[in-house]
Amino acid sequence: MNQNTPDVAAPMPIDESDGFTQQRAYAGDVLYTEGMPCTHMYVVKEGVIDIYMMREEKRVVVESLGKGQCFGMTPQVLNGRRTNNAAARTYSELYLIGIETLDQEMNATPKFTRGMVRTLAERLAVAHELIATRVNYQPDVLVYAQLLNLLGMADLGRHKADLKGQQGQPVLASPALTDVFANARALLGHSDVHIRDSIGKLLMLHLIRIEDEKGNGKRVIFSPKDIVLQARKIASTHKDQGKLDYEYVNVDEFSALVDVDRSTLLRKLAGSEFAEDIFTFRKSEILRLLNDKGKKFFSDRKIKPPEEFTDISDIEFADQKSVFEAVSRCDTYDLAKLLSTIPEESVKSKILASLSRAKREEVEHDLATVGEVDAVEVLQIGKLIIGQVKHKMTQR
Structure with missing residues (x-):
């Protein structure tokens, strides 16, 4: 999924004369989080909104919505609780439609249409979960370079090749293209279409070449020693790199990234100078401290010398x-x-x-x-x- 451009869909018609409540959100502002009760749905008037889920300690964007698109109605149709999270990627203006209005609109529609909406809502929730749990946090260019590195080393081992090569030239591996497809299916679970597209990217980037040996089929030619390093350099500026923007970092890592003392960052957080979504708290760790030290641990300040x-x-x-x-x-x-x-x-x-x-x-x-x-x-x-x-x- 493209992390930078909102999905294209038919905009939801909104009549401003209906007097819907409006809200502004700045980049990074969290609109709601998973498990919160649903009080209204949203329609994007301006800006871009990310719908995301927290899986394996990573924030996974499953949709990016733009002008005219709606979100936040799924919980009301299903169980009354938010099933995902929403945050503004850019400055945004939103229409808020209360659940009473939504209920009236739903009740005014035929039973068949209500059933269709419920089915679509259920399928959307399942699709979001699949995206969140199966997303690959490394660009495909790097993933396939690592796979080819393993296959190439095995291929060279079979031929007992000297990795230094002759006259300083890198030694080239040549596994069969069919073996690359078979291993990608088995290890990565990708379809043949996805594998073909990923191999095509490596080919276009001149990381590999494909030769047809008569009687032996097509073979992938590359240097196992260099391919991962080259792919890593390319991946650092690749469009899929955006998937890594949602990994967690702890306070010390954050401090090192921005070159600001950790105490200053925590003080600015306490002063509400950051969007609260910058910091995420581990529920398991909070419960452990609550059981071990009680509620006073969270309210009493540590005495400093x-x-x-x-x-x-x-x-x-x-x-x-x-x-x-x-x-x-x-x-x-x-x-x-x-x-x-x-x-x-x-x-x-x-x-x-x-x-x-x-x-x-x-x-x-x-x-x-x-x-x-x-x-x-x-x-x-x-x-x-x-x-x-x-x-x-x-x-x-």
Whole structure:
């Protein structure tokens, strides 16, 4: 399936005069997840929506829908629960049609038509499951190169060939084309049409050539030593590479990819600066921690020593005297700007409680009048204060 272009289908007619609710979604925004109750269906007014399923810890896109196409009605027709997930690939505008309206429309149709819709919904759910469980996460070019590598090494072994070849030339293997087809059917489960198409791709990319030996049939000629490396380079820019865009990475891998400290990423997640779908939680691990450590494990913050203080939220673990000494030197308007951006009430309360009465009243007055603040400036103010607190606590 093409991951970049929405499937072409007849658009669903929508009359804007009917007053349907509308919704905007930005790239990465999740509209619903598998198992959620169904409250409405959607029609794409503008943009592209990915319908996906989570299988083997991978996010598998089973459909990409564009303008005029509808989704989200299958659960209502079947069992009232979402059977897949939906997220915006691009900025999108959507019509929302409530289940009451959908029920009215369905009840107004003939019984035969309702039966057809139910059958189609059931078949769509089965098709999505098949796509999600059988999708190949490696491009076919690379998969078939790896298969040919194995067959080629076996072929050379039979002929006891020297892999270095003569005069530095790579040694070529020549397994029978019929053997390639037989092994692809047995190992990959592909049809002859799919196999022929994949071999054709390798041929067009000049990774192999096919020769017809009279009396011995057609043979595939290639270098087992080089074919996988060459295919891997091609696959890195191949259109099928999009299938790999939905693999999971952990926080440390994410941190390495974007070259940002993991604590910063987690703080930005806590501040709702990322679409929530960037982070996915393992249900089995959550249940294990719940059984081992109880609910308080998820609500109580880990106590940090001053050496680990990194941002203003860590002031919660500082002693009152160090906080007083740090904030007493800070400009009241700077404190007001900082407090206006802190979501944790416990942190705000600790800073205010560390001020003298007169200074606290001045900060509270500034806080009531402060407008939009510069995020970078506020970050610097917070780092300066927590740095002073950290210094004073480590010196004691």
